[in-house]
Amino acid sequence: MRRLHILLRRSLVLAVLAALIFISYAVLRQRPQDLPWTELDLAEPIGLFTGRKLAALTGEPSQCRALLDQAGVAYVVMKPGGERHCAYSDAVRLESGAGAIALSPASVAPSCPVAAAFKLWEWQVVQPAAQRIFGQPVKRVEHFGSYSCRRMYGRSSGDFSEHATADAIDIAAFVLADGRRISIVGDWKGDGKDAAFLHEARDGACRLFSTVLSPDYNAAHRDHLHLDQAERGAMGGRACR
Template identity: 70%
Template sequence: MRQLHIILRRLLLLGALCALALIGYAYLRHRPQDLPWTDLDLAQPVGMFTGRKLAALTGDANGCRALLDRAGVSYVAMKPKGSGQCRHSDAVRLRQEDGVVSLSPASVAPSCPVAAALKLWEWQVVQPAAEQILGKPVETIQHLGSYSCRRIYGRAQGSFSEHATADAIDISGFILEGGKRISVARDWRGEGKEAIFLRAVRDGACRLFSTTLSPDYNAAHHDHLHLDQAERGKLGGRLCR
């Protein structure tokens, strides 16, 4: 009899687990961004696997550009540049259009995976945070550049920076509708709305980029948010500070 009770309990437990799995699957069918095997769609909200899928675009220039096309993102595909550790062939320059958040300087051309993550960050993180916290939308995202053939921190030896392949961009500030500027260097510290906004967009970036570094990381990042799509991100490896 005792053995029968044990078998029944196990069957009930198995049934409960199956029921939970079915409920979970039914929920996730309506959130494809939470499933690892679905295609990335920039029109969907950020999901559990969005960051991994963005990082996995590295090395798939055609697939990444097709993703931008489907999302209606206007861009110019750049010619391959550099050589060796400093070569990249998937850079894009986002076109500046009326009614669309611009990058300043506009000539920047990050890798396509970084550009795709930037647009999703703009749509799903930056603009909602600006509207909610600051009461105005962002018109311009300011940066300190993307491509730079150098090693990490400009050292003579060691690993090359993600900037060396245009797989990174450094964000220095935001200009709101009406002209007000939010600066990472000036506004990161404190308890004001500007600081709250900057931390919100940093935290949101952590879900989309393989690496997100802010002034909380070290003095070298006192004036910008470093965002990159290191390939380790496709396996879930993320650094967020």
């Protein structure tokens, strides 16, 4: 019993110290987004807990849409669809307003948490990288879709894919303002600017999505970046490969 009390005291001390470290870090840097308990704001730069806060929006459609509204994101709410393992209820179709990246095909409607993460990725990762590396913005992102009622890797059994609930999107290519196309399948490998841009886009996505899978993971992802907001709980793991 005494040993248990000692362990509990030590755990409490460590928890308090961790909280103090987080608070000090955020205060010193004036970065509330680095604290786990502050509210998510899509206008803020990416913080230490931004990805987890985005994932926590799964199952909270009204809260998620409020964040999109607050950030001035143009979107259309889609009707619920599917059934059983393939049911979805929080899908939105992003609209390409002035200065926003257009999705191609434009009809894609991922879940709201995926859309929110995509906009932060656009603002904080993709466009800054494109401007720095190419001196121009990305005007369009090509994709392979979001919703698809299927199991992982198209298997006949096993867990359902995040695509089955529209909680994922597969990114295939980026089109720059001058019309040049940079694709995952054609430009991922190498030491040039195109490969550097794609890798930076992948690495930045890892800070915002629960799962990011690239050609570095396996052959099934040789032609796209898989981005999803899988529910793994507040302390769940994240995958970046």
